[in-house]
Amino acid sequence: MIQVSKKHLAGALQQAARIAGTSSKRDVAETALLLTVEPHGLTITAHRDVHLRQRVPATAQLGMDGTRAVVPAALTAQLVMNCAAAELELAFEKDLVRIISGGSSVTVNTVNEHADHFDRHTGASGGATVALPAADLAAAINGTVYAASSAAFQAVFRGQLITGNADGLRIVASDGYRVAVADLPAPTPAPINAIIHATHTRELARMIAGAGNVTLQVSSTHATVRTEDQQLTLSMPLMHGDYPDYQRVMPETTSTIRLPAAQLRESLARVAIMADKNANNRCALTTENGRVTIAADGDYGRGQDTLQLDDWTGEPPHTIYVNSRFMLEALATMTGQLTLALAGTTRPFVLTSDAPGLRGVLVTLRP
Amino acid sequence: MIQVSKKHLAGALQQAARIAGTSSKRDVAETALLLTVEPHGLTITAHRDVHLRQRVPATAQLGMDGTRAVVPAALTAQLVMNCAAAELELAFEKDLVRIISGGSSVTVNTVNEHADHFDRHTGASGGATVALPAADLAAAINGTVYAASSAAFQAVFRGQLITGNADGLRIVASDGYRVAVADLPAPTPAPINAIIHATHTRELARMIAGAGNVTLQVSSTHATVRTEDQQLTLSMPLMHGDYPDYQRVMPETTSTIRLPAAQLRESLARVAIMADKNANNRCALTTENGRVTIAADGDYGRGQDTLQLDDWTGEPPHTIYVNSRFMLEALATMTGQLTLALAGTTRPFVLTSDAPGLRGVLVTLRP
Structure with a gap:
């Protein structure tokens, strides 16, 4: 008993x-x-x-x-x-x-x-080990996993890339149309390069919520996370394959606009109801006279909203078109002041905010 | 504007x-x-x-x-x-x-x-009209609608019978294996006999929650409910067909047992996890020495729980077998002290409680 x-x-x-x-x-x-x-x-x-x-x-x-x-x-x-x-x-x-x-x-x-x-479980031993706060690891996963694909042609897009070196740990997700990157100040004693299925990283983030510190150990076949108090061990198999070179799509940006992340998120959520689901949820962001106007036209009518910018640099492109669903998913991870760094109307753009270490990169839709 | x-x-x-x-x-x-x-x-x-x-x-x-x-x-x-x-x-x-x-x-x-x-809406005028508190009507619907069928051979079993006369209003639901009856002290000026689809009565109960008094008017084709403040009118078509004689199955009971409704509900919910879903969720209720034992055997093991009776009359049958899912749905409408009125091991039994006007009748499974 x-x-x-x-x-x-x-x-x-x-x-x-x-x-x-x-x-x-x-x-x-x-x-x-x-x-x-x-x-x-x-x-x-x-x-x-x-x-x-x-x-x-x-x-x-x-x-x-x-x-x-x-x-x-x-x-x-x-x-x-x-x-x-x-x-x-x-x-x-x-x-x-x-x-x-x-x-x-x-x-x-x-x-x-x-x-x-x-x-029967083997393969969780050996490889580089790094210690970090559970909350940081969970936030890095939760702040990027939205960009992973649930049905990609390339299987690795269903996973999250985890890389580590002397600079720190990085967690990446992408479906080819967007990239999410989280950088953590946790240098690894040896290089790490692993892909873990997003189903497993999501589960990991959920399980370690509330834990103190954890260690992440990456062997040749498994990534294993253990809580400091030894109450929980989760060992996830690594995915096979090479992760595409996401750094290649990172744009050289030439202008920025800044505004409160929550305001843009709420406005876009309202306007996006009108966006055409069969046309990539297309919404237009038009920057003019220190303001940005968000607009969408669909079969049933039109939505429009205008927000004041806090600040801008360079010459922001007049109008870019975005997939509002993708943009809302990226905005959900952003807090405080949001910076959109732009590279013209046809190149991808970058979202950063007061959320530490998190970046989102999104393609623009054609004009 | x-x-x-x-x-x-x-x-x-x-x-x-x-x-x-x-x-x-x-x-x-x-x-x-x-x-x-x-x-x-x-x-x-x-x-x-x-x-x-x-x-x-x-x-x-x-x-x-x-x-x-x-x-x-x-x-x-x-x-x-x-x-x-x-x-x-x-x-x-x-x-x-x-x-x-x-x-x-x-x-x-x-x-x-x-x-x-x-x-195009017509048919909501004429017929008997009765006024009653919205909360009473909603409680009578919510206290019986569980017994309506969602996929019955006889279409009328997907509806709720509403009858009215000088004694009051009655709402009934049945799927042939159980009957739920709610009696309301609202006499009608002329006889009412109508069947309304349970999808519609459910929606009605939801809409009038929080309203004051309502009137119910039953014409030859529609039942129409209006709130006293005229803010809401819902007109529901009557179903065609004759409702089976549910009174015929009401058993002549010969014994009763009493116990707190909430206790039986919680115990049965625990034990029923073990009941066999492919055998009518069969659970046994055994009355002995002033106690009732609830037990279920399934493929994965056995659940058992024993409760003290508050009281009993006559000679309650030793063991009856019930469909625990049906019994839990009936118990969900019961409050305070529950009375099970029994008529032997093979006849239906009746549930009543401190919930005013509500009765549930359930078949027993064969021993």
């Missing part, structure tokens, strides 16, 4: 169940979790395309160290979520795990014949 | 847009709304299978009374929702309506050639 808090166990099981999923064509063991009683409590392991290990504080009866059970992931998470009391007990019996809470008891049949599935 | 509050207009347009929908195979006018400037403000009309008229307080410029415009429903609702300021102005121009708010302006092309679509 072990005692564990419902809140801790439910949280960890829900994360693990997201990794394990509910169905598998390859191996039903993929949708299961391994529970292991250890001196510090309970370890929950999920092993699918990513490998997750989480530790939950628990009080175990004497002699239970090393006790293991394999249980269906989604069902077990749901059962614990629905427990009546704040504390619960797990009893590891023959062929079943009993969950006891308040007056109620539920038993889950185990599938311990699949235990060796969880020992 | 008329002035109107964003909150009022957005709320009314969203309701109207739900009625109008976004696509129509029959007539695009169905997805449009008629806006009419009247002395009290702005009237918004949607005319599809149901006919909705809503009045929004507005200040109109002189000479605008009777001005009409037909606009796409969903788009217009979305544009108003996204307005920047709390107040907005609508200008009725040639071929377009201009929405002005804060510094921004949006124009929506009108489709005024469809204006006569909205005059």
Whole structure:
């Protein structure tokens, strides 16, 4: 018997169940979790395309160290979520795990014949390791992942490029029409160059939200993130292939305009309702007399809004046309004062703001 | 030009847009709304299978009374929702309506050639009329509609039966396996017997939430609900066909058990996770020694919970088997102390509680 808090166990099981999923064509063991009683409590392991290990504080009866059970992931998470009391007990019996809470008891049949599935994980050792605050890593992922493709011709565009050297760590996403870059002041002892699927980086950002410091270790096959307190280890496979040279599309800009990021975001959101979804959500940004006018024409009418600029340099192009959906996604990561750096009406432009280290690059639509 | 509050207009347009929908195979006018400037403000009309008229307080410029415009429903609702300021102005121009708010302006092309679509509504006059509190009518619908079928062999099971006489008003729903009945102390001047599609009664309950008193008028073809303040009129077509004799299945019960409704609901929700979805979500309720035990066995294990009874009468059957999903839906409408009235292990049973006027009847599964 072990005692564990419902809140801790439910949280960890829900994360693990997201990794394990509910169905598998390859191996039903993929949708299961391994529970292991250890001196510090309970370890929950999920092993699918990513490998997750989480530790939950628990009080175990004497002699239970090393006790293991394999249980269906989604069902077990749901059962614990629905427990009546704040504390619960797990009893590891023959062929079943009993969950006891308040007056109620539920038993889950185990599938311990699949235990060796969880020992198959290899490849998380070796390679460069860098330590950084979890919040910074999560912000860098969340600030760039919007630009990754969900259905790209080039598979690597579904991933995020992570590079590291003596200057720091960089996270990149692109779908060929836009690029998002996050620079982090975390120098790596050896060069890093890895591509991780955006599904996995999103999950990582979600899991480490609220953690303190983490280490990122990149081997030849996996990127592994561990929290400082050793409660969480997430190991993600690297994607094969070469990431396109995103630096090539970075424009040499010749003018800038500045205005509050939130204002542009709100105005564009309103006007974009009118934009034609079948024509790249086309909106026009016209700079004139210290103001920018945002306009869209669609089948059902026209939207228009005008904002005062804080400042400008050079000679901003009169009108550029943008994909308003892409621009709104880039603006969602920008805070405080926004700078649009421009290179004429037909070249890409760059968005930066008070959000540290984040840059967005967007193609213009043809005039 | 008329002035109107964003909150009022957005709320009314969203309701109207739900009625109008976004696509129509029959007539695009169905997805449009008629806006009419009247002395009290702005009237918004949607005319599809149901006919909705809503009045929004507005200040109109002189000479605008009777001005009409037909606009796409969903788009217009979305544009108003996204307005920047709390107040907005609508200008009725040639071929377009201009929405002005804060510094921004949006124009929506009108489709005024469809204006006569909205005059086609007839059939809402004549028949018995009864007045009652909106909250009571909404509670009676919300307390029974769960039992209506979403895909029944008999079309009338997708509707709700409304009957009225000198004793009061009654609202019924059934799918043949369960019956839900709500009795309201609202006598009708002449007999009422009407079937309204559950999609429409649900929408009605949602729309009148928060209104004061309403009148319900049932003609030979429509049921029409009007709020006392004349702000809202919803006219719903009656369904054709005869409603099955639900009274025939009401059991003569011979014993009762009582316990807190919330306790049974929570226990059953926990245990039901284990119930077999392919076997009618079968759970067993066993009454013994002043306690009831809820248990379910499924492919992945077993759930069990025991509750103390407050009270019982007669000789409650030892074990009955229920569809836990159906039972949970019935329990969701029950409050305070629950009474299960039973008629043996194979006959239907009846749920009542402190929720006034509400009854649920459920078949038992075979032992």
